[in-house]
Amino acid sequence: MPSRARADSAVGCRHPAIHRRQPARGAPPGARGVRCRAADRAGFAEDLAAEISGAYSFSSETNLREFLTKEFEAGGGSDANIYLRQQLDWYTHADFVWSPFHGKIGLFTAKLMHFDFYTAIGAGVMGLTVNEAGPDKTTPPKSAYKMAGNIGVGTMAYILDWLTIRLDYRHYFHEFAGKGGGLSYPAEITLGVGFFTPAPQ
Numbered sequence: 001m002p003s004r005a006r007a008d009s010a011v012g013c014r015h016p017a018i019h020r021r022q023p024a025r026g027a028p029p030g031a032r033g034v035r036c037r038a039a040d041r042a043g044f045a046e047d048l049a050a051e052i053s054g055a056y057s058f059s060s061e062t063n064l065r066e067f068l069t070k071e072f073e074a075g076g077g078s079d080a081n082i083y084l085r086q087q088l089d090w091y092t093h094a095d096f097v098w099s100p101f102h103g104k105i106g107l108f109t110a111k112l113m114h115f116d117f118y119t120a121i122g123a124g125v126m127g128l129t130v131n132e133a134g135p136d137k138t139t140p141p142k143s144a145y146k147m148a149g150n151i152g153v154g155t156m157a158y159i160l161d162w163l164t165i166r167l168d169y170r171h172y173f174h175e176f177a178g179k180g181g182g183l184s185y186p187a188e189i190t191l192g193v194g195f196f197t198p199a200p201q
Contacts, residue, residue, distance in 0.1 A: 093124030148174035164194035
């Protein structure tokens, strides 16, 4: 079966962890963000494919830090220092994709729409911002890079010969980049569209 190449783009939201520490002025406030993800997949068998993906997070400040600080102090705590110890900025990964299930459904009793269910496993690099205020309360955030693995599942619905709708779940695993080490395991759900392009000759 000839191979097929496809470019997919998707957007998803992340929910960063909040960490509380003792007094340190100038801690960054809470953030909310959208992560934009793009991927390219090349199939080398009917059920098997290789995929390269990457994502970048766009963040904006919120009043989360102010809210948590007031709640902490209202509960009897002293001056609060609330900040994100680690924030995921971008990643790039390579995955092996297996599509064990294929099916089709009717649409308005007339048109049939095909779909695939697939699993994925791979590895890549995570770009992180680490914020450790430290005892001097002036330590600036720094960039860090960690190798990571990922597993996931997803499904694609084929709307047209060249267009799909894609829903993905990915769970990532990498070493925590801040002090103390440990394991970080962010997860994301993305919804996007895919476009088929001609396979390379």
